[in-house]
Each structure stands twice: as structure tokens, then as C-alpha cells.
Amino acid sequence: xxxxxxxxxxxxxxxxxxxxxxxxxxxxxxxxxxxxxxxxxxxxxxxxxxxxxxxxxxxxxxxxxxxxxxxxxxxxxxxxxxxxxxxxxxxxxxxxxxxxxxxxxxxxxxxxxxxxx
Amino acid sequence: xxxxxxxxxxxxxxxxxxxxxxxxxxxxxxxxxxxxxxxxxxxxxxxxxxxxxxxxxxxxxxxxxxxxxxxxxxxxxxxxxxxxxxxxxxxxxxxxxxxxxxxxxxxxxxx
Numbered sequence: 220x221x222x223x224x225x226x227x228x229x230x231x232x233x234x235x236x237x238x239x240x241x242x243x244x245x246x247x248x249x250x251x252x253x254x255x256x257x258x259x260x261x262x263x264x265x266x267x268x269x270x271x272x273x274x275x276x277x278x279x280x281x282x283x284x285x286x287x288x289x290x291x292x293x294x295x296x297x298x299x300x301x302x303x304x305x306x307x308x309x310x311x312x313x314x315x316x317x318x319x320x321x322x323x324x325x326x327x328x329x330x331x332x333x334x335x336x
Numbered sequence: 337x338x339x340x341x342x343x344x345x346x347x348x349x350x351x352x353x354x355x356x357x358x359x360x361x362x363x364x365x366x367x368x369x370x371x372x373x374x375x376x377x378x379x380x381x382x383x384x385x386x387x388x389x390x391x392x393x394x395x396x397x398x399x400x401x402x403x404x405x406x407x408x409x410x411x412x413x414x415x416x417x418x419x420x421x422x423x424x425x426x427x428x429x430x431x432x433x434x435x436x437x438x439x440x441x442x443x444x445x446x447x
Binding site: 252314 | 376
């Protein structure tokens with residue numbers, strides 16, 4: 220049973236380019252979360268999605284950032300016109316539902332390390 | 337304000353000793369989770385303790401939760417070099433699915 224998969228693992232972009240980060244949740248998991256981690260810091264929540272729905276985007280910057288989790292395929296975190304301050308590790312996590320209840324445990328992927336030059 | 341503050345920020349002990357890390361939080365929670373992160377890697381879920389539980393064990397891990405003090409501790413007994421990692425506590429704000437992480441404790445086990 221594969222865990223949460225993220226790609227690419229490392230991404231280098233120049234200022235002004237777009238970054239697309241992909242996340243495939245664990246098999247059977249229908250809830251995806253994105254977090255950002257700056258060096259030497261904890262993770263900060265960005266967005267929580269179900270298939271085709273954004274449930275909570277309270278941690279997303281108002282501009283340049285968007286996320287989706289389509290009916291088919293991975294979840295995508297998209298950063299437009301990247302700036303140096305976007306350099307960070309971006310982690311995706313997933314959780315499942317049992318009997319209509321979202322389980323608390325979130326399983327994390329290995330992360331995508333974004334470097335903006 | 338920061339939910340889930342770990343203490344100490346860094347801890348260095350000898351192999352075989354016990355390691356204790358603490359976490360404090362500010363709001364009401366349904367549960368508290370501890371995660372481990374090896375350098376440059378993703379997070380590994382260690383243990384979840386619910387707000388109606390006071391203590392939980394998993395192998396060499398022992399977690400306590402004191403909701404009156406809004407604090408939790410993680411004890412790793414008989415530490416090993418492989419336990420070297422950063423440890424994070426994460427809380428859910430009651431009713432929300434998102435996790436709020438602290439800054440983490442960097443644990444170093446010296447052989």
C-alpha cells in the first residue's frame with residue numbers, strides 16, 4: 220500500500236515562473252491537506268480539500284496560490300509568479316473517512332522542496 | 337498566536353537515556369498528535385492522544401496529555417541513535433481538520 224506520493228521532490232524556479240506541485244493521497248483517502256515548512260520551523264497549514272471541493276483555505280496566501288483536487292488525478296498546488304520568499308518545503312497529507320467521519324490521523328508525503336532563484 | 341509550542345527547542349542526550357519533550361497549546365482541542373521528522377524528510381506519525389485520554393503508550397513512546405494545563409509530553413525510553421530527529425506536536429482546533437504544528441524539538445542521540 221503506497222503512501223502519500225509527491226512530485227517533484229525538488230523543484231527549482233526563477234522568480235516570476237510558475238510552480239506546480241502534485242500530490243497523490245494514500246489509496247482510499249479522499250481528503251488532502253497542504254502545509255508549508257520554512258527552514259527550522261514547524262509546518263503551517265495552507266489548504267484542505269476533498270475531491271472537487273476546497274473545504275478550508277484559511278492558510279493560503281490571498282494571491283498567486285491556488286489548489287485543486289479534481290475528481291480524477293492528483294491534487295495540485297499551484298504557485299504563480301514565484302518569489303524568493305516562496306522557497307520552502309511543501310508537504311501534502313491525506314486522511315480517510317470511516318462511516319462518514321473524517322479520521323484525525325494525517326499521513327504525510329515526503330514533500331517538495333521548492334527553491335526560487 | 338502559536339498553537340503547539342515545544343520545549344525544549346533542542347535536546348542532546350546519550351544513547352540509552354530517556355528523552356522527554358513537552359508541548360503546550362492554547363485553544364480547546366479534540367486530539368493531539370506527535371510526529372517525527374528526519375532531516376530533509378517527510379513527517380512520520382507517531383501517536384495520537386484524544387482529549388479524553390490522559391496517557392498512551394506505543395512501544396518505547398509514552399505520551400501524556402493534561403487538558404487543564406493545555407500541555408502534553410512525549411517520552412522516548414532507552415533512546416537509540418536512530419531516534420535522532422525533530423519531533424513536532426500538532427493539535428486540531430476543535431471542529432477543524434487542519435493541524436497546527438509547533439516549532440519542534442530537535443533531538444540528538446549521541447552514541
